[in-house]
Amino acid sequence: MSQNKKIDSLLKAYNKVNHDTDKINLLINKIGLEFELINADSAIHYYNKAFNLATDIDNKYLKAKSLQQIGFVNLSKGNFSEALNYFLKSNEEFLSISETTKKSNEMEKAHCSCLSSIGIIYSNLGIYNKAIDFFQQSLIKNEKINDLRGISVVYNNLGLVHFYQKNYDNAIEYFKKSIALKEKLLTENKDDNKLKKGIADTYNNIGMVYENLNDKENALYYYNEALKDYELINYTKGIGLSHNNIGLIYEKLNDMESAELHYKKSLEIKLMIGDKSSISSIYANFSSLYLAKAKSATISSAEKDKCCKESVNYGLKSLELAEQINAIPLISVASDHLKNVYKEMGNYTKAFIYSEKFIETKDSLFNADKTKAITEMETKYQTEKKQQEIELLNKDKALQNEEIKKQAIIKNSFIIGFGLILLIAIIIYRNFRQKRKANIILSQKNTEIEQQKEEILSQSELLSETNSQLLTRNTEIEQQKEEILAQRDELETSNLKLQTLNAELEKLSIVASETDNSVVIANEQGTIEWVNAGFRKLYGYTLEQFIKEKGSNLIKASSNEHFLECMMECICDKKSVNYITETFNSSGKKLVIQTTLTPILDENGNLKKFVAIDADITKLKEAEEQIRKEQEKSEALLLNILPVKTATELKETGKATPHYYKKASVLFTDFKGFTMSCEKLTPVELVEKLHSYFVKFDEITSKYKLEKIKTIGDAYMCAGGIPEEDDSHIEKIVKAALEIQQYMEERKIEDEKYEKDVWQLRLGIHTGEIIAGVVGKKKFAYDVWGDTVNTASRMESSGEPGKVNISESTYEFIKNQFTFTKRGMIEAKNKGKISMYFVDGIV
Template identity: 40%
Template structure:
């Protein structure tokens, strides 16, 4: 798809300021000018609003007292209205009428004595001609489109309007392409690119790369095409231009489709379609439908192919886009033809499909003739010839064969001239230099005179001679082909029997084009260094770029270095490169470091090109050298910065990893929790190395206290919050002796606010959590939550919690109830808050689930949406018949499957506990030997405040697990921890308070 910017309007002020000024404006002239500017602002996002304000401006302008200023204002409003009709509404009649009125007014003003009025009038006329050209362009009337575009171009060149000239060169280049005039298309697109580069206009440069890539694509030069598309895509991505990105995706998909890599093709087409649907780009959507239809056709899914082709046709007919209608008809015709070819037994059905193919192809042929599009006409004629031949109508088939050959011959001559321009475009892309201006050609000599003078000319003229000689070969080949085609017609469609002969001619032409590519380099004067040498490496000619780069004139260089490059070069590997080029007869390139005449160090990229004669022997060598010193210096600087960044990254990573060790040390041991709740699992997945979610467990008296906490943020900030929250919870439970969840939350809220307060200004830090205090002996559960609910699952005949719940779901066997939390965050804006506590009695085999929001907020699935709590509830309900270890595996698998290749959204924490009979083996008695082993630890505990007891226990457990010398004490220490948490708790407080050894 070709890409062109439209419109010439200037950037207006903000809406608010314009409406404010309009409201206070007293003069009608000022009001008309402001309405015109407001309309201009609305054009791209709301064309109907723009039309309304333009009409308002016109109505006021018509009533003003006539003078040059008011006439100019009136004409400008008419022009703006014309442009919005043609650019956004496709209402061609309305556009034409308004532009015609405007031109009549402008022409009365171009002889004014006021220079400003003259310039503005000429700009206005230019915009009107553009409106006419764009109108004819969209209707496929290309001759009239070109006529008006060229009028616009002439006026803009006179006025020095570079931005407008870029648009017109691009428009003309695209129309040239539609007409099959590839040489002119490339010339005009290169002119547009030069303007874009001079103005450092990234978007316009990307547009040019897209259009130049399209010309390469249509000539099946896929490497050059994709190179240009990727350049465009990178720029569009940098400037966040969605429409441009979608076009790049579409075009890359087309290349993969042509290369039969359909899986990659469909991915890029669907990416493009998604963006175009977001932008409501109907023309772009239609193009994607055609491309996706082609993929289905190639994969023999004809029903889907026809569906997409017809969807495209509907859009193109709505738009009145003749070129698009022809493409859709051709696609439908081609699909019906292939369907007919695939039917082997039902002759009537086969015939009907061929007739359907002919119907669409004839429609396409008629309309392509009407708009004079050779390339589209050729496609329809090819199908018509083959379809009529299949159904036995040989007279019709012969008629369309003649048309096919005539059309193909017409395009053939232009393809040759385009080939030279294409190779030049490749050269400029590989070098990443500015467009190189062609030298003015010497006066053309007669062929006979050139043959007599060849040996007397320098290598530069030799290049041109070879070009003309090869052109003569092309002409002879072309005439032979044309003669062969006519003979084939007389022999009643023997084209298929001559395929090998035609292919041989095509191969010869391709080889000739390859030589033309290399010789075209000689016909240029460039900022790069160009050297021409004979096959042995003796220098025959250099350009001015050589002197600029190295500081030597040819005579100076030969006097100092010698005339043979193989000896004069400072690159020690040059001989190897040279011999590779000679043996392979292919170009080679390399990068080297050298010094110029003034002892300045420079980096140079060198290309060695062999020029082959008709006997396929090397006659000349062309050496192109480009100064890449700035690039290499930038690379070295980038490498240095990269090393610094890597070192800093390593330091940060080490710090974060150490934070993980610290954070892990405070988390309670799962094995310890399992002593009270054997049937438990904890799914804990930090988004980063460290987490803002954490789980908490403590035992005090008859209560087991467990919580799941979600702190503000994730990563390092979240981890910092989690450590503060953990310490405050320890203090509330172990020092203050609080076990009631609601009271714990209230005190935690105050503690967080105090921890982050500074001069009474509360920082926006906090946490959401659910907390349960469980008395296993009484089968009692106390719950409170701050923006964090919990779920409890019972068998349907045993659901005592329903009266506490506002939400529940069920299946045949189980019911899942949701205990709702208070909608208050810990550490929030309110100073004094109270939390609601809920109490329930649980039964054996009841299960509770506590969690943060990370699981349900994860993006994934086919539609890249959040998992959501409803899906989690249903999943939990469906896994109740399996044990908790299997549930943990199932939930992990469900999360990873849903996430797929998506990035993890947040920290994930999910705890499940099934209530079972208390494990009596957990009640341990201490032996005298146990007490002997425990004693050193109790003495150590004496010197640590009870505020940090929870930390001590965890560190103690870590030491036991890690230290070889303490492993024999493991059982005894575990018993000690149990006793410490239960019976010995109060006694140790007393010991600490009395400071008894």
């Protein structure tokens, strides 16, 4: 909105100005520049208006400036031929300014800019010697007037020439020199949009250098710097270019989300500008991006299908636009993307179609280059013909000189013999005049011949440059031809393999009628033509009965929902495919069938028949299922005995290495009243009661992810912090202990109610270092060792029924999470006095 207000203000100012020179300057230096930022065609309109006004007042400098600005706009649009035409016309106007005219710094700067622009175009066309020549002319003029802005432009252009010639270190050096000068100037002219655009352009150039060096991090940094500067001046073309470049780098870094975001922003701008070639190229980038996503191993099948469809959608859009503008290289790229994505989708028919299109475009590019080569050779022929004509003219000149010499001899003879005769004098005078006339004619011819020589030399230089480019292109074409020939060799090898396979299938058909397997032969459309006796034995149908109930075509008759995909794969790859189907025979019995579907090809590789061989693998599948269930039972039993990590190590290596744990906690329990119950209860009753307690303990320890170690008589042992280390295990094992004692209290109330023997529980916990693992070769058991185990046992034996007794080591880790009763130093067997605490509850 602010941009439009500024333009409206400038146009109002233009209408108020009366002097033509002021109007022209306003059009060139203000109005045209503002329109360049938003609408290139409008900018050209106002620069043409400036040129017409300058022509009316015969101001060569302003004519040159107007032409130069039109050249700039065409250059920014990529119209190199138009841009070069306007810059050369501008240069002619600059050169036509009289040497006696005092030239201002502004005139010299404008001329330098024009020379640099011509150099840029020659650089883009690959004519580097002419590019360097014009850049040097510009640099000399800029240094003469000490124009830092102009020098910075030339540095940037020299950087580009080195970039195109792959002298990357020199290119970066010149680009950085250019940026340094522009930034120095920008400190004095903070609102100069041209300077800002120049810095952004040079950042973009450095990004290209690093991208070619495969330095993605630096390339991304400089492309982002360019984008920031383009956005500051709202330069839409540069913003679109930067987003596309950044997207390409993110795709190379495998950051698909960022790449997609920048491609979308670039596409919005290109659609607004209407640049069909760039739009087609970005669509191709999207197609490549979604194909890369589809190939990712981390996405689901549904997401992969979605990505493939998006890739196809953008590939078709790219192809449609490329065909509209007949851009054969873009058609080739789009066809290649479509070929690859259809191959990824398993749609080999369409993959083959676009593969053919890709090869056709390669051939078209080859033919176009060949036509260009013929045209250039014809030009060379015409040049040589002209040279021969010049040589003939030189011979005529020599003959005429000989004739003049003869005339001179005759003249001297007549002077000696008839010196006094007036008639001879007249003849001599007339011969003199003829000689003079002949010399004038010969002089004119000599001038014409010299001019023709200069033209031929100029054409020879251009032809030499063109021939050099042609040789480079011919090398590329030869490489493309080698690639195509290699592809054809691969196809011939494939055909040979298919022929061998067909021969084997011919042999197999002989025994088809004798095998127990079902054999079905169908034509190229899949219509069933013949079945063997094995078919009738397997399915219980004759061919006529099967067709009546299931249909005559393999596609309709098959019970496999993926049969059509298998059939298409068989057709495209021209080789057998295998698949498994669950179906039923005529009696309703469920069958599991493994089918081998094989294409029969004729001598030209065309599909002739299908052979489907069905094998009954029902019993095999049942046996596999039974084995799987037994394996699951064994796995569950093993995991009930050992931790997962230890069990896995045992299965893979046949042994389990004991592990050291710096911080683990061990819990022991023991029943008070168990011995008395042994006297009162039968062994069966005793074990059942003990079992009911231990089952509950198992539930509680599992809830807190503790590892049960073992039971010894009426003692129960578990540990925390193993086999997986867990910083919160001490809190968990104490909570489990409190919950066990709570359960014991509930059982006590219930047993007293029914006058049963009441059992009470002592429980102790200690935290410290342990070794855990499996030892021995038979009856594997996971166990723990170390002084921590002995201390935990002493905590239990030194405790009181209904209490959770812990050591000071355990207390220090959880003292802020629970409430405690300090017991002081308690004598423990074989340990001396140990500081102990009762855990009363949770804070």
